Amino acid sequence: MKRLLILGSTGSIGKNTLKLVKEFNGEFEIAGLTAHSNIDLLQEQIEEFKPPTVVVSDRQNAKILGDRIGERCEILYGEEGLLEIAKRNNYDILLSAIVGFAGLKPTIESIKLGKRIALANKETLVVAGELIIELAKKFNSEIIPVDSEHSAIFQCLQGESKKEIEKIILTASGGPFLNRDKTDFESVTIEEALNHPNWNMGNKITIDSATMMNKGLEVIEAYWLFGLKKEQIEVLIHPQSVIHSMVAFRDGSIKAQLSAPDMKLPILYALTYPNRLNYGGVKTDFKKIAQLTFFEPDFDKFVCLKLAYDAIDKGGIAPCILNAANELAVDKFLSGEIKFSQIPVIIEDALDNLYEDAELSLEIIESYDKKTRNYINNRYK
Numbered sequence: 001m002k003r004l005l006i007l008g009s010t011g012s013i014g015k016n017t018l019k020l021v022k023e024f025n026g027e028f029e030i031a032g033l034t035a036h037s038n039i040d041l042l043q044e045q046i047e048e049f050k051p052p053t054v055v056v057s058d059r060q061n062a063k064i065l066g067d068r069i070g071e072r073c074e075i076l077y078g079e080e081g082l083l084e085i086a087k088r089n090n091y092d093i094l095l096s097a098i099v100g101f102a103g104l105k106p107t108i109e110s111i112k113l114g115k116r117i118a119l120a121n122k123e124t125l126v127v128a129g130e131l132i133i134e135l136a137k138k139f140n141s142e143i144i145p146v147d148s149e150h151s152a153i154f155q156c157l158q159g160e161s162k163k164e165i166e167k168i169i170l171t172a173s174g175g176p177f178l179n180r181d182k183t184d185f186e187s188v189t190i191e192e193a194l195n196h197p198n199w200n201m202g203n204k205i206t207i208d209s210a211t212m213m214n215k216g217l218e219v220i221e222a223y224w225l226f227g228l229k230k231e232q233i234e235v236l237i238h239p240q241s242v243i244h245s246m247v248a249f250r251d252g253s254i255k256a257q258l259s260a261p262d263m264k265l266p267i268l269y270a271l272t273y274p275n276r277l278n279y280g281g282v283k284t285d286f287k288k289i290a291q292l293t294f295f296e297p298d299f300d301k302f303v304c305l306k307l308a309y310d311a312i313d314k315g316g317i318a319p320c321i322l323n324a325a326n327e328l329a330v331d332k333f334l335s336g337e338i339k340f341s342q343i344p345v346i347i348e349d350a351l352d353n354l355y356e357d358a359e360l361s362l363e364i365i366e367s368y369d370k371k372t373r374n375y376i377n378n379r380y381k
């Protein structure tokens with residue numbers, strides 16, 4: 001029986017993980033769940049999975065939830081609550097699935113306990129990749145990717161050594177605007193941008209897929225996770241999302257991992273690695289897949305992808321600024337404050353004006369995250 005602490009249990013990854021916990025009755029036990037503000041769903045999850053402790057973001061929601069469920073489970077709140085639940089030594093695997101920068105600090109606490117991290121929260125590696133990889137080594141914590149592309153690469157690399165890799169090929173669906181002209185980006189609606197062709201995900205990552213910042217964040221995530229040069233990380237548009245990524249080896253051989261697009265597979269692998277469980281929940285029928293196609297991304301159209309590659313070159317605090325600016329720009333687009341076409345403009349503006357040489361530490365990363373958000377809030381009211 002593996003004990004799971006799920007950060008972000010009310011989100012898309014969190015809910016898929018709980019479906020697996022239910023499906024594999026007896027394999028997993030829930031040591032804790034966390035939500036931001038969706039206390040109705042969290043309450044249902046408490047009733048079904050009986051975690052000893054849960055966390056919500058604010059005190060008032062903690063009180064409302066407490067009035068509803070009484071003594072059935074301990075309720076913590078705020079950032080302190082998240083850090084506290086992550087520091088408790090009562091679980092085996094942390095499923096890190098909070099969206100955005102908020103996932104960073106509790107993930108670090110879990111790494112410090114030497115836990116296995118099933119990492120969905122890609123922003124953790126984007127903003128603090130160097131620190132995270134160092135800490136994971138120091139505390140002997142395994143970081144197993146949940147992100148479908150990184151899980152694919154991780155699976156292709158089993159039994160291989162790094163020196164044999166020529167490059168990795170991150171596949172990208174191209175999102176809902178793959179065939180839309182860039183001149184139309186001004187008039188893109190929120191509904192259109194949230195209409196991902198292949199994946200059903202949370203709002204933030206869905207908008208990132210539409211701008212292709214998701215692929216940019218994934219390039220940075222792969223850079224840290226697999227310790228490769230930027231030039232060894234290629235992005236390839238593959239609109240069907242059946243090949244989740246590939247590794248090309250120096251002898252010319254290429255390995256790929258394939259399946260119908262369903263996050264339950266990479267989640268399950270991160271929970272059971274190096275083993276697999278019998279699972280018929282995701283069916284891949286090649287006879288129903290008409291074709292698999294591939295082509296190069298258009299960096300002029302999807303500027304966010306270019307900005308992410310540039311942020312690796314700049315290094316230091318650049319990926320943190322890129323991430324904070326992107327999180328805020330996406331929020332502003334989703335609340336109707338800015339146009340879709342302004343997202344890359346805002347990110348570039350923040351990078352141009354805030355980037356400087358800085359010795360990385362958690363404190364510096366937190367201060368640049370705040371500085372970037374303040375800068376954008378003041379400029380784009």
Ligand SMILES: NC(=O)C1=CN([C@@H]2O[C@H](COP(=O)(O)OP(=O)(O)OC[C@H]3O[C@@H](n4cnc5c(N)ncnc54)[C@H](OP(=O)(O)O)[C@@H]3O)[C@@H](O)[C@H]2O)C=CC1
Pocket residue numbers: 007008009010011012013014034035036037038039057096097098099100102120121122123146147148199200201202203204205263
């Ligand atoms: N969805 C997917 O298929 C994939 C997701 N990922 C990554 O996984 C992560 C989660 O994505 P996804 O599940 O789609 O996101 P969702 O938006 O669906 O869920 C986010 C979760 O985090 C909680 N949350 C949001 N803001 C905060 C905060 N400030 N503090 C604490 N908790 C918070 C939410 O709570 P509440 O519900 O109460 O708001 C919810 O439980 C992201 O980093 C994403 O990039 C990676 C690959 C695929």
Ligand SMILES: CC(=O)[C@@H](O)[C@H](O)COP(=O)(O)O
Pocket residue numbers: 147148149171172173174175199205208209210214215263
């Ligand atoms: C499921 C998953 O891992 C997402 O990150 C997905 O890859 C998004 O698709 P695109 O960013 O390729 O559109």
Ligand SMILES: [Mn+2]
Pocket residue numbers: 147148149218
């Ligand atoms: Mn992905």
